[in-house]
Every structure is written in structure tokens, then in C-alpha cells.
Amino acid sequence: MSRRGWALFLAMSVIWGVPYLLIKVAVTDLSPVTVVFGRCLLGAALLLPWTVARGQLRPALRHWRALLLFTVLEMTGPWLLLSYAEQTLSSSLTGLLVAGVPFVAALAGRLAGEEERLTPVRLLGMGVGVVGIAVLLGLDVERVALLPLLAVALTVVGYATAPLVVSRALAEVPGVAAGAIALTVTTVVYAPFALPRLDEAARAPAPALASVALLGVLCTAVALALFFALIREVGPQRALVITFLNPAVAVLLGVLLLGEPFTLGLAVGLPLVVLGCVLATRRGRPRPATEVPPPVDTAVP
Numbered sequence: 001m002s003r004r005g006w007a008l009f010l011a012m013s014v015i016w017g018v019p020y021l022l023i024k025v026a027v028t029d030l031s032p033v034t035v036v037f038g039r040c041l042l043g044a045a046l047l048l049p050w051t052v053a054r055g056q057l058r059p060a061l062r063h064w065r066a067l068l069l070f071t072v073l074e075m076t077g078p079w080l081l082l083s084y085a086e087q088t089l090s091s092s093l094t095g096l097l098v099a100g101v102p103f104v105a106a107l108a109g110r111l112a113g114e115e116e117r118l119t120p121v122r123l124l125g126m127g128v129g130v131v132g133i134a135v136l137l138g139l140d141v142e143r144v145a146l147l148p149l150l151a152v153a154l155t156v157v158g159y160a161t162a163p164l165v166v167s168r169a170l171a172e173v174p175g176v177a178a179g180a181i182a183l184t185v186t187t188v189v190y191a192p193f194a195l196p197r198l199d200e201a202a203r204a205p206a207p208a209l210a211s212v213a214l215l216g217v218l219c220t221a222v223a224l225a226l227f228f229a230l231i232r233e234v235g236p237q238r239a240l241v242i243t244f245l246n247p248a249v250a251v252l253l254g255v256l257l258l259g260e261p262f263t264l265g266l267a268v269g270l271p272l273v274v275l276g277c278v279l280a281t282r283r284g285r286p287r288p289a290t291e292v293p294p295p296v297d298t299a300v301p
Helices: 001-017 019-026 031-052 057-061 063-075 080-083 089-096 101-111 120-140 144-167 175-203 206-234 242-257 264-280
Strands: none
Touching: 001 031, 001 206, 001 242, 019 080, 019 089, 019 101, 031 057, 031 080, 031 175, 031 206, 057 063, 057 175, 063 080, 063 144, 063 175, 080 089, 080 144, 080 242, 089 144, 089 242, 089 264, 101 144, 120 264, 144 206, 175 206
């Protein structure tokens, strides 16, 4: 991976490990709909003017179908589902469950006809990942309702498939333009549900409002621009390897800042899920080219 790829990778590993903490703080005093609306509104307010000023809006809209699909898979669905789930689940547990994204991405890529095949090592990784998630669920969430877990599962599917849309159908669309349009669409979708709750935001304490602000600026506007650059630099499956480190950041912040317990399930499940994801997304060795024998010289001496 190039220096640019490593820089983008490390930045995204940290930046997208932070939202789990911010969401947990925000949904303590704000509804999930309000959190998503505020996050998207701030992100769109930053990226849309930039897109318009650079003349990228109209060309990007020619790909509106793929943009709409990306929006649903990456934002409109997952962000509301995560906010809903974190009303019940800890930020640490949520971050760890989302670590299954590369595992699902490997399977989705195969089903979508990606060139990389599912080698024995990758299949082993998928098995290890399943065991890790099973250990985690068995040790930590016996009393957690099914719906929050289902919400995270749907989020994982969305996050795993959205980069495929980017690499296959949005290669010509600048990342900032795609992010701006997706954020604007999501803002419009949630506006009818969030605007009647503005009094809720007005009464919210400073930590909740600051969390939404950071979600919108750093974890949305800045992060989306970097994420598109990362996908184009290293490919969709490698880009999702950031979710190996995202849970570590989420767990660390949850334990240090929110006082969440470092449970046995986290201690055992995290290494297994990370190992499984690493193996499941490992690139196989390129097949050796068939050696062609040198042409026989049939010229008459």
C-alpha cells in the first residue's frame, strides 16, 4: 500500500472509531432521528456548497440511481439503525459487532462477481469471525433485546455493500460530490420526522449537542471525503479493513470516557472477530501466468 493509502487508512481507522462514543452520548438526550438529521444537516452544509462551487453537482447527478443506492446503504439506513441500537447496546459492543463488515464484504464481493476468489484461508477467516461473534453474543448480550442486534446486523450489510456501489458505479463521481448528495438526500428524508423535535434539541445539554456537531463535521463531512479517496486508492475490500481498528478505538473510548466495562466477551470476541476479518479479506496470490514455449524457428537456413 502506498504512503497515501497508509495515511488515509490510519486516519479513517481513528475517525470512524469515534462515532460510537459520540452516538452513545447524543442518544442519551436526543432521539435517533434527531441525531441523524443533525449529523447529515451539518455534513451537507459543508460539502454541498463546495460541490456546487466546483461545478460537480450536475455531472454527479447523472449517476442518481447509483447515488441513491449508496445513500440508502451507507447513510439513510445504517445511521438511524446504529443510533437506535446504541440506546440499548454499549458503544464498545456496537463497534465490535460492526467489525464484521469486512467479513460480509468478502462474501458480497464474491457474490457480485469480484475477481478475488474465496480461498481456503479466506473461508477459514469467515469461520473464525462467526465463532468470535457467537462467543461475543453468548458472553455479553444474553439480556439484550433482539431488535438492537438486528439493527446492527442490517448496518453491517449496508456498510459492506456500499463500497461495491462506489467502485462499480460511481468511479467517475468525485467523493465530496457523492457525499454531499447522499447527505442532502438523507437530510430531506428525515426532516419531516426531526423538525417537530427541535424543542428536544433546544433542551439538550451541551455534551449531546457537541457530539452531534462532531459527528456532522469530523465523522461525516471530513470522513466521507477521506473514505472515497481511500476506496479509490486501495479498493473497496481493503478500504473496509479500517473496521479492524475501529472497534479497538470504540472499545478504548467507551472504557476510558464512558466507564463501560471491559467484559470477557469483548476480551475474547474482539481478537477472534479481528483475526477472522483479516483472514477473510486476505488477498490470494496471483495465479502464475501459463508459460508459453518459445516459438520454433522454422526458417530454412
